[in-house]
Amino acid sequence: MTKTKFSLKKRLHSFRYAFNGLRIIWREEHNFKVHLLAMVLTTALSLLLQINAYEWLAVILAIGFVLVGELLNTAMENLADFVCAETDPRIKRIKDLAAAAVLLSSITALIVGAIIFVPKLYTLFLRIDLL
Ligand SMILES: Nc1ncnc2c1ncn2[C@@H]1O[C@H](COP(=O)(O)OP(=O)(O)OP(=O)(O)O)[C@@H](O)[C@H]1O
Numbered sequence: 001m002t003k004t005k006f007s008l009k010k011r012l013h014s015f016r017y018a019f020n021g022l023r024i025i026w027r028e029e030h031n032f033k034v035h036l037l038a039m040v041l042t043t044a045l046s047l048l049l050q051i052n053a054y055e056w057l058a059v060i061l062a063i064g065f066v067l068v069g070e071l072l073n074t075a076m077e078n079l080a081d082f083v084c085a086e087t088d089p090r091i092k093r094i095k096d097l098a099a100a101a102v103l104l105s106s107i108t109a110l111i112v113g114a115i116i117f118v119p120k121l122y123t124l125f126l127r128i129d130l131l
Pocket residue numbers: 029031077084085086087088089091092095096099
């Protein structure tokens with residue numbers, strides 16, 4: 001690997017490219033918007049139920065995990081479409097594997113959410129005599 005001099009300008013450009021990636025996924029991926037909505041609702045519920053610092057850590061990591069999964073899946077789909085515009089079973093495998101990654105990250109986030117929120121919601125509903 002060739003060594004290049006550190007350049008603050010280049011580092012700042014990297015940020016610009018990364019924000020461009022966020023702009024692309026926001027504009028083009030409906031799934032990303034659904035996940036962002038889930039993130040807003042989860043944050044609102046977390047504030048409402050006053051979860052503790054460790055629970056916040058778990059919630060933030062779970063949300064980040066899903067959003068990063070969605071971004072990598074989209075990058076993979078774009079790359080697959082660029083490499084092969086035709087229908088091909090190998091592209092199907094790649095896209096299905098990437099989609100499985102998003103599914104697993106979402107299931108993980110759901111389990112984290114259930115562990116944190118279900119007991120608190122149960123207690124809350126008991127207190128206001130709904131159960
Ligand atoms: N070029 C291809 N060759 C074979 N199968 C494909 C190809 N493109 C897509 N598929 C199959 O169709 C499925 C859906 O593909 P698509 O690119 O529409 O992904 P998607 O997950 O529905 O998109 P999005 O994430 O944008 O909602 C893939 O998971 C794959 O099984």
